[in-house]
Amino acid sequence: MDDDRIDTGRSETEQAIMDATLRALAKHGYADLSIKNIGTEFEKSTSLLYYHYENKDELLLAFLDYIIDLFVETIDPDADDPDAELREFVEYVLPPEGDLTSCETVPAGVPSPIPDDSGVDPFQRAIFELRTQTIHDEEFRKKFTRVESHMVDTVTTLIKREMEAGHYREMNAEMMAENLMAFLFRSLDVRVTGTRLESAYAMRDSVYFLLDNVMPKEGNPTEAAAADTDLDHADDSDNDA
Amino acid sequence: MDDDRIDTGRSETEQAIMDATLRALAKHGYADLSIKNIGTEFEKSTSLLYYHYENKDELLLAFLDYIIDLFVETIDPDADDPDAELREFVEYVLPPEGDLTSCETVPAGVPSPIPDDSGVDPFQRAIFELRTQTIHDEEFRKKFTRVESHMVDTVTTLIKREMEAGHYREMNAEMMAENLMAFLFRSLDVRVTGTRLESAYAMRDSVYFLLDNVMPKEGNPTEAAAADTDLDHADDSDNDA
Numbered sequence: 001m002d003d004d005r006i007d008t009g010r011s012e013t014e015q016a017i018m019d020a021t022l023r024a025l026a027k028h029g030y031a032d033l034s035i036k037n038i039g040t041e042f043e044k045s046t047s048l049l050y051y052h053y054e055n056k057d058e059l060l061l062a063f064l065d066y067i068i069d070l071f072v073e074t075i076d077p078d079a080d081d082p083d084a085e086l087r088e089f090v091e092y093v094l095p096p097e098g099d100l101t102s103c104e105t106v107p108a109g110v111p112s113p114i115p116d117d118s119g120v121d122p123f124q125r126a127i128f129e130l131r132t133q134t135i136h137d138e139e140f141r142k143k144f145t146r147v148e149s150h151m152v153d154t155v156t157t158l159i160k161r162e163m164e165a166g167h168y169r170e171m172n173a174e175m176m177a178e179n180l181m182a183f184l185f186r187s188l189d190v191r192v193t194g195t196r197l198e199s200a201y202a203m204r205d206s207v208y209f210l211l212d213n214v215m216p217k218e219g220n221p222t223e224a225a226a227a228d229t230d231l232d233h234a235d236d237s238d239n240d241a
Numbered sequence: 242m243d244d245d246r247i248d249t250g251r252s253e254t255e256q257a258i259m260d261a262t263l264r265a266l267a268k269h270g271y272a273d274l275s276i277k278n279i280g281t282e283f284e285k286s287t288s289l290l291y292y293h294y295e296n297k298d299e300l301l302l303a304f305l306d307y308i309i310d311l312f313v314e315t316i317d318p319d320a321d322d323p324d325a326e327l328r329e330f331v332e333y334v335l336p337p338e339g340d341l342t343s344c345e346t347v348p349a350g351v352p353s354p355i356p357d358d359s360g361v362d363p364f365q366r367a368i369f370e371l372r373t374q375t376i377h378d379e380e381f382r383k384k385f386t387r388v389e390s391h392m393v394d395t396v397t398t399l400i401k402r403e404m405e406a407g408h409y410r411e412m413n414a415e416m417m418a419e420n421l422m423a424f425l426f427r428s429l430d431v432r433v434t435g436t437r438l439e440s441a442y443a444m445r446d447s448v449y450f451l452l453d454n455v456m457p458k459e460g461n462p463t464e465a466a467a468a469d470t471d472l473d474h475a476d477d478s479d480n481d482a
Contacts, residue, residue: 029374029376029377030272031271031272031374031377125376128373128376129373129376131434131436132369132370132373132434133270133272134434134435134436135270135366135369135370135433135434135435136270136272141434141435141436144434144436145435145436145437148431148436148437148440149437152437152440174443175443175446175447178440178443178444178447179424179443179447181427181440182423182424182426182427182440182444182447183420183423185423185426185427185430186422186423186426186427189426189430190389192376193372193373193375193376193382193385194375194376194382194386195372195375195382195385195386195389196386196389196390196393199389199393199419199422199423202415202416202419202420203419203423205416206416206419206420206423
């Protein structure tokens with residue numbers, strides 16, 4: 001992962017159109033997204049949008065390819081240190097460590113702060129909202145199926161590499177990858193929707209329980225039975241490896 | 242839970258409007274939903290819609306209340322047998338047991354069958370799609386936050402009751418509830434979006450691993466380390482309790 005701008009091989013104009021689409025999507029949401037409001041966010045002439053893309057659907061598919069390219073770049077199956085790569089990836093998705101103030105003070109049933117306050121990356125939110133369109137659009141579904149399978153496969157590969165290196169115990173790597181992804185998706189989901197930030201912190205604990213106690217050879221997985229992780233001390237969860 | 246129509250205390254006309262809204266939402270999706278296409282699905286005059294609801298937003302909030310009422314009915318914290326209630330609830334969300342043909346034959350990266358083939362309840366799909374609107378609509382966010390907290394609290398209550406009865410081992414019931422809900426949400430998500438049915442079956446295994454091995458006093462949670470559940474035999478997962 002790299003915090004600098006990732007080069008996805010797009011031309012400068014295409015890149016500017018992608019940026020404008022992201023801004024328009026963040027402002028208006030998918031339901032109200034139009035070439036017109038993408039044009040408003042675009043520094044050059046709206047007619048240039050039509051030069052590159054025949055219509056809104058074509059532009060959105062190109063945008064989807066773009067954010068998928070960016071998302072795929074967040075995890076590398078060939079990383080030198082697979083465990084470190086997994087940990088860096090989960091931190092990209094999980095809520096910022098120790099930032100519990102926003103949920104601890106919120107009584108049950110009271111809405112969490114709006115998503116803009118939750119530190120969610122605009123790309124993550126755009127991906128989340130476009131993903132819902134898989135219900136109605138087969139092209140979207142194909143693309144998301146491919147990227148999700150790629151994510152699960154990459155996490156599986158990283159786990160298998162640590163098993164082969166003797167750092168992780170023997171396990172069903174694919175099943176473990178599915179569990180990690182379920183926790184990460186839930187964490188991203190409640191942050192993007194702003195529904196239940198408490199759950200995002202519970203997922204942080206659950207992810208680190210797997211990474212620190214269940215997966216490593218020297219971990220203590222029998223603690224899974226007690227599961228005595230304290231929701232109020234989510235930021236302590238990665239100290240017991 | 243009851244397969245018969247649940248009485249949510251709505252008048253016959255309100256009920257007919259809710260049914261029409263669900264049909265219109267299923268056909269057109271949230272982005273293209275209008276009073277006009279709800280009217281098309283409604284047997285009586287469209288003007289009656291405006292008599293009951295001032296505009297589309299008001300109708301949709303009423304619809305949201307309706308499906309939330311229905312969803313809340315799917316789990317009862319005071320059920321006679323808490324473990325049985327939990328199992329009935331998870332079966333409502335998980336993919337039908339043993340129906341693996343649709344995903345086993347699909348190579349990685351090839352889209353799963355469209356959602357209409359996945360046995361997903363139209364209510365579940367409607368909830369899922371409306372939930373995405375929490376990103377842009379605070380009223381929606383408040384309602385979903387309330388219902389999700391209610392679900393986690395109810396599952397927590399059922400777990401605590403079995404702990405007190407001595408059937409479940411001592412554990413952090415809230416954390417276990419969050420994990421169960423994460424697996425259930427992921428299962429529902431991939432089924433509704435049609436993205437990765439394999440993941441829904443992996444979640445079935447994961448849920449039953451918790452219910453059969455981790456939670457019961459006589460279960461064998463140390464298997465968590467091996468996690469040798471076989472994705473190809475998801476339908477065997479509840480035989481090892």
